[in-house]
Amino acid sequence: MSIINKEVQELVDEKLKESIDSKLNGWVEQKVRSLMEERVSALEDKIKARETRKKRVAIVASKGSLDMAYPPLILASTAAALDMEAAIFFTFYGLDIINKHKYKSLKVPSLANPAMPVPVPNILGALPGMTAMATLMMKSWMNKAHVASISDLIDVCRESGIRLIGCQMTMDVMGVKKSDLIDGIEIGGSATFLDYAAEADIPLFV
Amino acid sequence: MSIINKEVQELVDEKLKESIDSKLNGWVEQKVRSLMEERVSALEDKIKARETRKKRVAIVASKGSLDMAYPPLILASTAAALDMEAAIFFTFYGLDIINKHKYKSLKVPSLANPAMPVPVPNILGALPGMTAMATLMMKSWMNKAHVASISDLIDVCRESGIRLIGCQMTMDVMGVKKSDLIDGIEIGGSATFLDYAAEADIPLFV
Amino acid sequence: MSIINKEVQELVDEKLKESIDSKLNGWVEQKVRSLMEERVSALEDKIKARETRKKRVAIVASKGSLDMAYPPLILASTAAALDMEAAIFFTFYGLDIINKHKYKSLKVPSLANPAMPVPVPNILGALPGMTAMATLMMKSWMNKAHVASISDLIDVCRESGIRLIGCQMTMDVMGVKKSDLIDGIEIGGSATFLDYAAEADIPLFV
Numbered sequence: 001m002s003i004i005n006k007e008v009q010e011l012v013d014e015k016l017k018e019s020i021d022s023k024l025n026g027w028v029e030q031k032v033r034s035l036m037e038e039r040v041s042a043l044e045d046k047i048k049a050r051e052t053r054k055k056r057v058a059i060v061a062s063k064g065s066l067d068m069a070y071p072p073l074i075l076a077s078t079a080a081a082l083d084m085e086a087a088i089f090f091t092f093y094g095l096d097i098i099n100k101h102k103y104k105s106l107k108v109p110s111l112a113n114p115a116m117p118v119p120v121p122n123i124l125g126a127l128p129g130m131t132a133m134a135t136l137m138m139k140s141w142m143n144k145a146h147v148a149s150i151s152d153l154i155d156v157c158r159e160s161g162i163r164l165i166g167c168q169m170t171m172d173v174m175g176v177k178k179s180d181l182i183d184g185i186e187i188g189g190s191a192t193f194l195d196y197a198a199e200a201d202i203p204l205f206v
Numbered sequence: 207m208s209i210i211n212k213e214v215q216e217l218v219d220e221k222l223k224e225s226i227d228s229k230l231n232g233w234v235e236q237k238v239r240s241l242m243e244e245r246v247s248a249l250e251d252k253i254k255a256r257e258t259r260k261k262r263v264a265i266v267a268s269k270g271s272l273d274m275a276y277p278p279l280i281l282a283s284t285a286a287a288l289d290m291e292a293a294i295f296f297t298f299y300g301l302d303i304i305n306k307h308k309y310k311s312l313k314v315p316s317l318a319n320p321a322m323p324v325p326v327p328n329i330l331g332a333l334p335g336m337t338a339m340a341t342l343m344m345k346s347w348m349n350k351a352h353v354a355s356i357s358d359l360i361d362v363c364r365e366s367g368i369r370l371i372g373c374q375m376t377m378d379v380m381g382v383k384k385s386d387l388i389d390g391i392e393i394g395g396s397a398t399f400l401d402y403a404a405e406a407d408i409p410l411f412v
Numbered sequence: 413m414s415i416i417n418k419e420v421q422e423l424v425d426e427k428l429k430e431s432i433d434s435k436l437n438g439w440v441e442q443k444v445r446s447l448m449e450e451r452v453s454a455l456e457d458k459i460k461a462r463e464t465r466k467k468r469v470a471i472v473a474s475k476g477s478l479d480m481a482y483p484p485l486i487l488a489s490t491a492a493a494l495d496m497e498a499a500i501f502f503t504f505y506g507l508d509i510i511n512k513h514k515y516k517s518l519k520v521p522s523l524a525n526p527a528m529p530v531p532v533p534n535i536l537g538a539l540p541g542m543t544a545m546a547t548l549m550m551k552s553w554m555n556k557a558h559v560a561s562i563s564d565l566i567d568v569c570r571e572s573g574i575r576l577i578g579c580q581m582t583m584d585v586m587g588v589k590k591s592d593l594i595d596g597i598e599i600g601g602s603a604t605f606l607d608y609a610a611e612a613d614i615p616l617f618v
Contacts, residue, residue, distance in 0.1 A: 214420060214424070217420075217424055218424055218428070221425065221428055222428060225429075225432060229432070237437075237440050237444065238444050241441065241445065241448075242444065242448055242452060245452055245456065246452060249452070249455050249456065253459075264614075266483070266616070268480075268483060268618075269527065270525075270526070270527025271525065271526055271527055272526075297483070298479060298482075298483070299479075299525065299527035299528075302527050308527075312526070313526035314526070315525060315526055316534065332534040332537075332538050334534075336534065337526055337533075337534060341526075375486075375557065378557035378558075378559075379554055379556075379557040379559060380529050380553065381553075395490070396486055396490040397493070397494055399487075400467075400469070400487065400490055400491055400494055400614065401494070403614045404467045404496070404614060405613075409613075409614045409615065410616070411617060411618050
């Protein structure tokens with residue numbers, strides 16, 4: 001009786017194989033896809049979106065001295081050159097950087113900075129005219145090294161689509177009006193900054 | 207000697223088809239799920255957890271002047287209002303902000319800041335009384351613009367569950383004891399800050 | 413009219429069942445895996461890579477006073493101790509921290525900081541010798557509290573594989589040459605920092 005066994009077995013296996021080859025293959029594939037494809041594709045799309053989205057830089061500019069006005073503007077314009085998004089939130093003294101009456105005359109403090117490249121004893125640094133001298137000195141070094149001026153850097157930022165945001169609270173505290181600010185400025189609060197920074201790759205407080 | 211005649215072949219085909227039609231559908235579905243469901247669900251849960259978790263803000267407050275005490279507290283309390291988690295790590299001069307003997311008398315420096323709203327020549331800014339005057343001036347502007355005081359902002363932070371952490375090293379260096387600090391403060395080191403900030407969306411050094 | 417006797421029918425049923433149970437099982441499993449395994453594994457690997465990769469700290473050190481030289485070095489060396497990667501980008505006054513002619517003589521400003529632990533009226537803080545006195549005072553407190561010196565912290569950073577990067581633009585502006593810098597320094601620009609920081613968990617501007 002085992003010959004019959006063997007022959008039936010072989011017939012069944014052969015028929016099964018034919019079925020698999022012709023029919024089941026495509027059918028199971030379609031079943032698997034209909035169950036999993038959408039979900040797996042959705043996951044792949046999310047991961048891919050995160051990998052390919054532009055990087056984002058979010059900077060708070062809180063200082064108004066000439067030397068500390070450079071880092072936010074240089075970092076933001078470099079970010080734009082690297083095809084990253086960027087926004088600068090100008091608050092406290094940093095508001096001067098976008099104040100049309102002040103931004104072309106930001107100054108370098110002549111004292112209280114022992115790391116000043118030309119060390120001046122504080123007592124001399126306190127004398128009238130020393131702030132102007134420290135400022136002139138820094139501007140001439142910046143020029144010689146071909147670093148753009150503050151106002152040129154602001155132009156670059158604006159043209160690159162970098163968001164420049166003036167802090168509402170600082171404007172209230174210091175009595176600065178929208179009309180005192182240069183063009184192309186949005187007004188916002190710390191919530192504006194935090195919402196932007198929450199999705200940023202590089203948040204920095206200068 | 208084969209019993210496998212055409213009729214047996216047709217029988218196998220028919221039985222195979224019945225089996226496939228009745229059994230396979232539900233069976234393949236269950237197989238796919240048992241192989242893939244758990245893994246795909248786990249991935250979906252992880253992605254979802256990341257998308258829905260609260261944002262986190264981690265701030266280092268290293269400055270003790272009145273003007274620079276505001277940014278950490280305003281950013282942290284705004285974060286809480288936006289339903290984000292936050293912690294402030296008070297280190298170096300920033301420890302004064304949570305020092306009960308100092309936090310209600312933080313001062314604004316009257317010199318070395320060419321961006322002071324009322325520019326005072328450094329030589330005058332150095333005179334006795336000028337620090338007090340600059341401080342009074344800033345406090346009155348803050349008041350007029352309805353900005354909360356430092357101590358009110360600290361209350362808001364504490365009540366919002368924001369972690370306020372005093373730097374152990376700074377306490378050692380400056381001889382400050384836990385009893386010198388206001389209530390509701392944890393003590394920690396830079397590792398405490400880095401561990402918290404490693405999972406933060408918005409780490410900032412003020 | 414069937415000549416297919418009952419035994420053959422039962423045999424066919426039995427063989428079919430065995431074949432389906434044994435063959436199809438393995439075949440469907442292999443089909444599902446071949447369709448989905450690679451994609452699901454790839455997703456799992458990506459998520460896992462992100463969860464297990466080392467954390468990264470990216471610091472800008474822009475200040476050159478002794479007190480503000482500590483935070484970047486302490487944060488970076490603590491990061492290394494926590495098995496995180498780190499890089500410090502020394503720019504503006506911060507370049508002094510890696511300038512071999514300056515890094516062992518960084519100073520603490522004696523004025524314009526109302527949060528100085530030993531408050532000195534600005535007018536006295538401006539006198540010759542006060543910077544040196546403030547610096548000596550801070551160094552002695554740091555010593556007593558067993559905080560490493562700047563140059564020891566730099567050694568720790570270098571030995572831990574922390575990248576120390578000097579800012580090209582600052583070197584140009586301040587006329588500093590590579591030979592003025594300590595060993596083990598790379599030179600880079602703001603793009604170098606931004607590229608590193610874009611993948612950092614903890615970017616900080618000191």
